Amino acid sequence: MSSNKSAVSDKGIGAKIKRISDTNLLLSITIFVFFMMYIGAIIFQGSGFLKPQTFFNILNQNAALIIASCGMSIVMIGGGIDISVGGMTALVCMCSAVYLDFMGGNLVVSILIALGIGLAFGLVQGFLVAYLGIQPFIVTLAGMFFARGMTTIVHKEPFNVVNESFSKLKTTRVLIPGMGSVNKKGIYIDAYIELGVVVALIIVILMFCVLRWTKLGRSFYAMGGNNQSAIMLGINVRRTRFLSHLICGILAGIGGYVFFLNSGSGSPSHALGMEMNAIASSIIGGTMLTGGVGNIIGTFFGVLSLATIQNIVALAGLGEAWWTNITIAGMLCIFLILQSVIMAWKHRA
Amino acid sequence: MGNTKSNRSIALFGSMKQLIIPVAALAVLILFNLIADPSFFRIGIEQNNAGNPVLSGNLISILDYGSELAILAIGMTIVTAATGGQDISIGSAIAIAGAVILRILCGTESAPETMKAPIIVAFLVACVVSMFFGAFNGMLVSVFKIQPMVATLILFTAGRSIAAWINSNRLPIVNEVEFTYFGGNIPGIALPTPFFIAVACVIIIALVLKFTNLGLYTQAVGINAKSSRLNGINPTFIKFLSFVILGLCVAVAGLIKVSRVSSINYSTIAKDIEMDAILAVALGGNALSGGKFSMTASILGAYVIQFLTTTLYKFKVPSNALPAYKAIVVIILVVLSAPVVREKLSSFWKKIRVSKKEAS
Numbered sequence: 001m002s003s004n005k006s007a008v009s010d011k012g013i014g015a016k017i018k019r020i021s022d023t024n025l026l027l028s029i030t031i032f033v034f035f036m037m038y039i040g041a042i043i044f045q046g047s048g049f050l051k052p053q054t055f056f057n058i059l060n061q062n063a064a065l066i067i068a069s070c071g072m073s074i075v076m077i078g079g080g081i082d083i084s085v086g087g088m089t090a091l092v093c094m095c096s097a098v099y100l101d102f103m104g105g106n107l108v109v110s111i112l113i114a115l116g117i118g119l120a121f122g123l124v125q126g127f128l129v130a131y132l133g134i135q136p137f138i139v140t141l142a143g144m145f146f147a148r149g150m151t152t153i154v155h156k157e158p159f160n161v162v163n164e165s166f167s168k169l170k171t172t173r174v175l176i177p178g179m180g181s182v183n184k185k186g187i188y189i190d191a192y193i194e195l196g197v198v199v200a201l202i203i204v205i206l207m208f209c210v211l212r213w214t215k216l217g218r219s220f221y222a223m224g225g226n227n228q229s230a231i232m233l234g235i236n237v238r239r240t241r242f243l244s245h246l247i248c249g250i251l252a253g254i255g256g257y258v259f260f261l262n263s264g265s266g267s268p269s270h271a272l273g274m275e276m277n278a279i280a281s282s283i284i285g286g287t288m289l290t291g292g293v294g295n296i297i298g299t300f301f302g303v304l305s306l307a308t309i310q311n312i313v314a315l316a317g318l319g320e321a322w323w324t325n326i327t328i329a330g331m332l333c334i335f336l337i338l339q340s341v342i343m344a345w346k347h348r349a
Numbered sequence: 350m351g352n353t354k355s356n357r358s359i360a361l362f363g364s365m366k367q368l369i370i371p372v373a374a375l376a377v378l379i380l381f382n383l384i385a386d387p388s389f390f391r392i393g394i395e396q397n398n399a400g401n402p403v404l405s406g407n408l409i410s411i412l413d414y415g416s417e418l419a420i421l422a423i424g425m426t427i428v429t430a431a432t433g434g435q436d437i438s439i440g441s442a443i444a445i446a447g448a449v450i451l452r453i454l455c456g457t458e459s460a461p462e463t464m465k466a467p468i469i470v471a472f473l474v475a476c477v478v479s480m481f482f483g484a485f486n487g488m489l490v491s492v493f494k495i496q497p498m499v500a501t502l503i504l505f506t507a508g509r510s511i512a513a514w515i516n517s518n519r520l521p522i523v524n525e526v527e528f529t530y531f532g533g534n535i536p537g538i539a540l541p542t543p544f545f546i547a548v549a550c551v552i553i554i555a556l557v558l559k560f561t562n563l564g565l566y567t568q569a570v571g572i573n574a575k576s577s578r579l580n581g582i583n584p585t586f587i588k589f590l591s592f593v594i595l596g597l598c599v600a601v602a603g604l605i606k607v608s609r610v611s612s613i614n615y616s617t618i619a620k621d622i623e624m625d626a627i628l629a630v631a632l633g634g635n636a637l638s639g640g641k642f643s644m645t646a647s648i649l650g651a652y653v654i655q656f657l658t659t660t661l662y663k664f665k666v667p668s669n670a671l672p673a674y675k676a677i678v679v680i681i682l683v684v685l686s687a688p689v690v691r692e693k694l695s696s697f698w699k700k701i702r703v704s705k706k707e708a709s
Contacts, residue, residue: 081499128680132687137498138627138637139683141437142676145624149673156667268669276506279499289499322510322518329507333489336500340493 026286027298034305045315051181053191058307063196064259066303069281070207071251073299078244079224079291080136085252086274087147092256094151097266100163118253126245130238151268158267196258208296224291280332367634371649378656404539415655416543417602420550422629422651424595426642431567431591433639434497435627441508443619446475446603448512455521476600483596491588513615523611532608543605571639629654631682
């Protein structure tokens with residue numbers, strides 16, 4: 001947050017950029033990149049991207065990722081990291097699926113199971129990181145492997161859930177009037193989003209407010225920006241760090257359930273590499289790995305950018321699965337280096 | 350000068366205290382197996398596929414499969430010591446190295462009758478490629494100052510895809526017997542070859558640590574990069590170098606891995622091995638936050654991890670569920686080595702001692 005340098009001479013664009021705070025600078029870069037990418041997609045891939053439903057489908061497919069990325073951003077703003085979100089998603093899916101399908105349980109309990117798993121991971125990881133001072137990467141790496149292992153212990157084979165009330169919830173769609181389009185047969189179809197997207201949007205707004213206007217939210221920034229001065233400001237750094245991991249865990253639990261709602265199945269290979277996507281989205285969204293800089297709205301656009309480029313890659317005829325991974329890794333790499341270079345340039349005396 | 354010498358041997362052997370942890374873990378595992386099922390330790394003689402008599406048994410398979418882990422632990426220890434972070438891309442990097450070896454040996458055919466190039470050429474190319482990817486990681490960490498685990502996350506995700514892409518997603522098979530020697534047995538020698546390769550690697554790293562300042566410099570950089578720079582060491586280069594060395598280790602491990610099956614499976618080859626390698630370093634009592642290290646303890650740690658894996662397999666734990674158990678071991682290890690816990694434990698010991706003295 002060492003942003004407003006008054007000593008900078010006020011001539012030229014460079015100086016103007018230097019006066020924007022780090023968070024806002026990276027946020028504007030992200031939004032700019034997203035719109036450039038979307039316009040590029042419209043130009044090169046044809047009018048498919050002009051339909052509102054294409055955009056809503058991106059949301060539908062990535063609702064879980066949006067939620068998980070919000071949690072990731074909060075941990076990263078606080079100067080930590082959590083790579084267990086993918087494993088947790090798989091575990092939540094599997095546990096809920098086994099409960100609903102084999103035991104014929106009801107929906108409310110399955111949601112509570114998801115929240116419980118998220119809470120448990122958040123509590124344990126937060127405690128280990130904040131109160132025992134272990135590196136967050138090691139703790140959450142162990143968490144990731146534990147969750148993946150537990151998923152196969154709970155059930156080995158992938159399977160689809162057959163449960164009436166669940167399928168009802170799964171197929172619930174929120175129609176958006178006026179944004180629909182006419183299909184090939186000439187029938188007008190309303191544009192829709194799934195329930196998960198509604199949850200994701202609520203969480204984005206909620207977390208944005210928390211980070212912007214609450215004491216806890218500002219403490220995350222202070223802690224990530226400079227741990228030592230946060231302590232001197234009288235912030236209970238340990239508790240704040242603990243809470244950041246707790247929130248991330250709960251959000252990963254919710255995200256896991258949204259993923260489950262979207263896929264309707266349990267599988268050990270669910271959400272493979274999702275932690276990577278969440279980290280990439282946060283970083284593309286302008287969250288700094290070093291902590292103290294970031295914005296939930298940016299993260300939201302980060303997810304959208306990632307999803308757009310995945311769509312472009314798939315439509316460009318590079319359908320093979322490996323291209324997706326390589327593109328994400330490449331984008332992450334570019335943005336990491338970009339951040340590093342921009343920050344070095346901006347904070348040069 | 351005398352000081353330098355003693356520092357060098359510290360890098361090699363560490364303090365004797367550090368060896369206690371892996372040895373104790375090994376003792377616990379041996380005791381557990383002795384009680385549970387003494388036949389665990391039986392060593393027999395079997396005919397392998399080529400018809401040669403070889404030693405077989407759980408202990409031999411630990412020596413066999415623990416070897417690539419030991420080789421990786423060498424590189425991982427240096428990276429950990431220098432950067433205070435770990436490389437989590439080694440599994441993916443092994444997939445790349447393996448894919449390169451098969452690409453050179455098989456060309457574009459899926460199962461050629463004869464190899465297109467000598468094995469040594471394929472291996473050297475794999476070394477260069479692995480070192481290149483190591484250098485890529487190293488550059489991100491040292492030049493762009495990105496946390497090692499996040500920087501290597503890039504290759505962790507992309508690596509297996511790159512490996513599949515190198516061979517256009519084909520799964521080439523090498524038909525010649527010589528290629529299986531590296532991961533199996535050379536005729537006439539009863540012990541598995543990977544063990545000898547690991548021994549060779551250990552000797553090389555021992556010589557390097559003995560006769561160069563590598564160990565001293567990595568420790569200095571790991572303890573305090575700024576002050577080591579003021580003392581004339583280039584931390585950027587040392588960090589970069591550590592990743593390149595790990596790349597070399599990855600190439601050797603990759604050769605063993607593909608030689609075992611004479612083929613490759615991009616999504617399962619060396620799966621979760623990064624966890625094992627980190628675990629080996631942690632079990633060796635090395636601080637995961639960098640600084641002082643003991644190579645001997647790490648290598649011993651690697652074999653202890655393999656001992657644990659074999660024991661878990663013996664108790665019919667499916668391979669996909671293994672990570673869950675190992676994750677628990679990791680958590681126990683890091684909790685025990687956390688400074689807060691250590692302080693509490695030592696003050697607890699003191700209390701007991703004091704109360705004993707008072708009692709006497």
